[in-house]
Amino acid sequence: MAKDFFAALTRNTISLAGTAMVVASATLIITLFVIQQIGFEGGAYLGLITFVALPMVLMMGLVLIPLGISRERKRLAAAAAEGEEVVARFPVLDLNTESTRKNVIMFLVFTTISIVILGSATYKGVHIMDSVEFCGTVCHTVMQPEYVAHQRSPHARVPCADCHIGPGADWFVKSKISGSWQLIAVSLDIYPKPIPTPIHNLRPARETCEQCHWPTNHVGDLLKVKTVYAEDEVNTAAQTAVLLRVGGLAGRENSGIHWHVNPDVQIRYRSDDARENIYDIELTAADGTVKTYLAGEVPEEAQEWRTMDCVDCHNRPSHQYKMPGEEVDLAMASGDIAKDLPFIKRESMRLLQVGYESHVQATEEIPAGLMAFYTAEYPELAASRADALSAAGNELVEIYTSNVFPAMKVDWGTYPNHIGHQETPGCFRCHDRKHKTEDGDRITRKCDTCHTLLADEEVDSEILEILNP
Ligand code: HEC
Ligand code: HEC
Ligand code: HEC
Ligand code: HEC
């Protein structure tokens, strides 16, 4: 019986190929599974191969085997009907013959080597697919905005998969199912531009961000100082300094900005798809009391509740697109754009917001536009400061091509940042004094709850003399 079975499997090429596929993939699946069980993490794509790709090969093999057998049966039946003599096509292996013995040993050695090679190739493939370069550049145009922004962020060294997939196999499979669809969408060019935000099925922050940062880690107060240049001839510099009350928990129990992610507190809300208009907010405090803040009618499509986590404030930890003013101020403060060029802030702002059709066009027209302005208005300076002007032009190109991606319809401000309240509503989506409980309790909007404003666009302020002597 067993002999007949093996004969049927191997007597025709199709079944033989099927058997080979089953044996090879099964061996690999078992090996990879064992490797993962003994604690080798291997990154998210190892799961894809072990639990998605190899099983597909196995399935194909399993389909090929009966297909081959049934074709072989038909062939034999047809041959028999023709009156031909049906001979077994399978050779008899006599291991007493030395040459046969050698062949069998060779066969075994080759199979083992093939499995080792296949295994190492798979392992290598896993590493490549898990890398930032793979995620960010394989679908070059599509992921270019996210890739470039990621490379300029504090998380530049954190692989895409650490935030978008995280450890564990189940999210891995989930992400691969949507990933496969994305692959099809990209091939057929039917994906949305710009890629919509937020990502509704992003893995919960507890399992991604909190692998590296955690809510009970006391951050304390954070001082943020920045310089803003005016659009006048001398680019007057003013400074803003805020002391942000980030630290919750330690020291001051239940307070500060990170209080929202205190493990004892839960905040849920209902919002539109973009999470920009927030309707009902439900707060379950540490002592178990529940408060509901309402802000009028909740539209049909905003019925679902979302539990607040890191990403509701830090929605741009990695893909930080900045606004033109912020970028130019930073470049001027660091000296990449010389701040003694007359009207350089105003001209930079103008040139960055022209609306070019491509990076190529911006790369040509921004430096040319800058040069044209100075040649017309300050011809002497255009000659004497040619180096500074050309450096400024290059820096503006760099700023433009890092934040605006015409091919993906990503413009200034396409992706809002929820961390503050200056450029976009951010914190004020909830802290707006419109949300209130039945008793008329409102969510605070007192400036001092969140920060102490040490200086607000001040020129030569006293506090900044102390901070920046
Ligand atoms: C530090 C964590 C982190 C890393 C690393 C990271 N991302 Fe993201 N990514 C996010 C968050 C958070 C969002 C926004 C989610 C939201 O608002 O729902 C996001 C959004 C996106 C979006 C949707 C468009 C958008 O900007 O909102 C794409 C596409 C994307 N990421 C691709 C990538 C690629 C490609 C890489 C690697 C080059 C990467 N991400 C690395 C955290 C990360
Ligand atoms: C693999 C580890 C890792 C993961 C995952 C991770 N981070 Fe970070 N994060 C870091 C490191 C390292 C830094 C410090 C970078 C530096 O100081 O330049 C950092 C810095 C930060 C900062 C400070 C940024 C600044 O401007 O200085 C914030 C905010 C932050 N992370 C939020 C997040 C959020 C939100 C997530 C989840 C979406 C996340 N991180 C996921 C490692 C990680
Ligand atoms: C989804 C809604 C929501 C968002 C978004 C939100 N908050 Fe809150 N926040 C609340 C609620 C609800 C409370 C509790 C009511 C109150 O204290 O008035 C609160 C309270 C606070 C408190 C007081 C905590 C304490 O000491 O008791 C601070 C500080 C704060 N938020 C800062 C921020 C900052 C900064 C941002 C933006 C980066 C922000 N919040 C975004 C809902 C939100
Ligand atoms: C209510 C909004 C809010 C939530 C929710 C929130 N943060 Fe923050 N976090 C802030 C603000 C505001 C700052 C100050 C830095 C800034 O403005 O960029 C900050 C600062 C940080 C920093 C930087 C500390 C430093 O030294 O630079 C880290 C890291 C961080 N948060 C991680 C997290 C993580 C992880 C979570 C989720 C467990 C989280 N945050 C949830 C608002 C929030």
Ligand code: HEC
């Ligand atoms: C719910 C919390 C919250 C409240 C209330 C709040 N702010 Fe802020 N504010 C922030 C956060 C968070 C930042 C830092 C944003 C960042 O990291 O860039 C900020 C930054 C600022 C800045 C500096 C902005 C910049 O250019 O970088 C100014 C100015 C400011 N706030 C003014 C105010 C004033 C005035 C009020 C009172 C009407 C107020 N804020 C109320 C959270 C708040």
